[in-house]
Amino acid sequence: MKEFTYVRPAAVIEAVTLRAGRPGSRYLAGGTNLVDLMKIGVEQPDELIDVTGLGMDRIETTLDAGLRIGAAVSNSDLAVHPAVRQDFAALSQAILSGASGQLRNMATVGGNLLQRTRCAYFADISLPCNKRNPGSGCPALAGEHHNHAILGWSEHCVATHPSDMVVALMAYDATVEAHTPSGPVRIPISDFYRPVADTPHLETTLPEHALITGVTVPPAPPASSRYRKVRERASFAFATGSVAAALTVRAGAVHAVRIALGGAASHPWRASTAEAALLGEPATEDSFAKAAAAELAEARPLPHNQYKVALLRDLIVAVLGDLAVEAGA
Amino acid sequence: MGRVEVTLTVNGVRHAIDVDTRMSLLDTVRERLALTGSKKGCDQGQCGACTMLVDGRRVVSCLQLAIAADGREVTTIEGIADRDRLHPVQQAFVDLDGYQCGYCTPGQICSAVAVLQEYSDGWPSAVTAADEPAALDEVEIRERMSGNLCRCGAYAGIVAAVGRAAEA
Structure with a gap:
């Protein structure tokens, strides 16, 4: 070192x-x-x-029943917090499904947002990688990519973002707060991760030298929410695919829905196409399957990760189905 | 360039140690304090053999820089027993064969001690149902102990030992 x-x-x-x-x-x-x-x-x-001694270690419930989470709050403390477990269940579940008990005690919210990819080529400095060494190439495209992205990738990088927590924060419309040399900034999480394009080494829209100080989450939607993750072993592994979703059903129809995907794209992916396709539709498996298919119509799988298209489709349908049952639809 | 002094209280004893900034807590405890119970397995946070308690919480000490633990209270496997009296988790591992080669055992035991504390503090796990404190059954133990690998595959004994200790 x-x-x-x-x-x-x-x-x-x-x-x-x-x-x-x-x-x-x-x-x-x-x-x-x-x-x-x-x-x-x-x-x-x-x-x-x-940056662990800067007073950024508190979780506060805001006046409107949202959350303000300090950037240095540990993953464990966030996952077990009573308000998080009660009102933001998918966030608690997402964090608990990631890493191990030891790592969750150490890892922070700010660090989780900025996690680097677990692509094996990124981690091997003897090999090319556009994310680590811009312009050097992406060996994953023609190499080992069974855990890589099917959505939002470019020919410059096909790696996924490994976070579970952020998938849930996407579904809850969180905002990232940061401090820059010229003052504080707030970035909606939907704008926080950059499209890969030809700059995979630039992962976020954080201004230069900015320090993430916290995350705010608006009040939870009046809906059941859930996080479900599929991986290659029962525990302590990154997602091959995951879904965070919240669903409100009125008179048998989808009144509001939020869906975010993990393990699917270069960054945690809000499934806006599926959400739009579902609004007003009957809360049935048939509608869920059509919406999932609409979202995944733009998927571009590679030879080793074609399984993810079916896996994510089935995950979306299963999670929405469970939420519909919970909602009594 | 990177020499610093850190103060660590390890198993109740305070140490002021001059370390390189690059030293992990694991290497510091093993190489400088000669407490070699904690083991270096992967050195990447993936195996759990180096698990210690820092301020009462389990961490993988291979990814913990010693300097960043300055001023903290550390408990290693050498500090788990009450002098000559084994901790209930240690006794259960002995009684129920919670190991084969023993290399992962110090980390397994430190992790299990923390699991019991987390459970009694009401912490859920990924397999805990939404609104009830589940019993610390085999499914819960396997999930909560998933950060500690055993290459001998002594998991049946480990799960039984943690379950026994939970009843103690």
Whole structure:
């Protein structure tokens, strides 16, 4: 591992100033992703700025029954919080379905948003990777890609974003709060991840040197919500496909619906096409299947991940079916 | 460039240690404090052999930088027993063969001690039904212990031992 210095600022503005003054620095929170990447040479910071002591460790219920979650809140603390379990069930379920008990204790909300892909080519510095070394190529396209994206990818990168938590935050219309050298910014989560295009190394719309300080979530929709994840073993594995959904049914018809997909695309994917196709339709398996098919019509699977089209279709239909039963439709 | 002093309280004893910023908590405890019970398996946070408690919570110490744990309370496998009296989790592992080669065992036991605490604090797991505190049955134990791998495959004994300790 390359040598680095370590600093522990006492305030957010101090952290941001330090970061802006040192191009090779990185923010350190739980370290479960960054320290791992430093060990294998993918990340080589010359300074770590520890942001765990900046008072960003609180979960607050807002006056309108939404949430404000500090960026340094651990994944465990968020998942087990009573208000989260009661009103944002899919968020709690998503987090608990990710990683292990040890990692959830260490990992933070801010770090989870900024997780790097688990693509094996990204993690091997002896091989090309457009995300790690722009312009060098993407070996996954003609190589090992059974866990890779079927939606939203480009010929420059076919990797997925590995987060479970963010899939749920997408469905709940969260907003990311950050602090930049010129002041605070708020970014709706739907605008937070960039399309891959020809710049897979630029993953988010966070301004340069910005520090994520928290996430706000508006009041939960009056609906049952759920997160369901499929993976290659029963626990402690990344999603081959996952769905976060919330459904409101009135008089047998879909009144409101939100669907987000994980393991499917270059970033957690809001299934807007499926949502639009469902509004006003009968809350039946037939409608759910048609909506899923509409969303996946734009899927572009590669030879090893064609299974994901059927898997995600079936997941969407199953989760919406369960929610419809819960809603008494 | 990157030498720093950290203060760690390990198993109740306070240590001021001069470390390289790159040192993990695992390497610090093993190499500098000669507490070699915690094991280095994958060194990537995937196997759980290095599990310790930091401020009472289980972590994988291979991904924890020592400097970032400055001032914290650390419990390793050497600090789990009450002097000569084994912790109920340790006793259950002995009684029910919760191991074969033993390499993953310190991490398994530290993790299980934390699982019992999390369970008694009312923490749900991914397999807990929505609104009820499920019993710590085999399904719950397997899910909550999934961060600790055993290459010998002694899982049947491990699950039985954690279940026995939960009843103690």
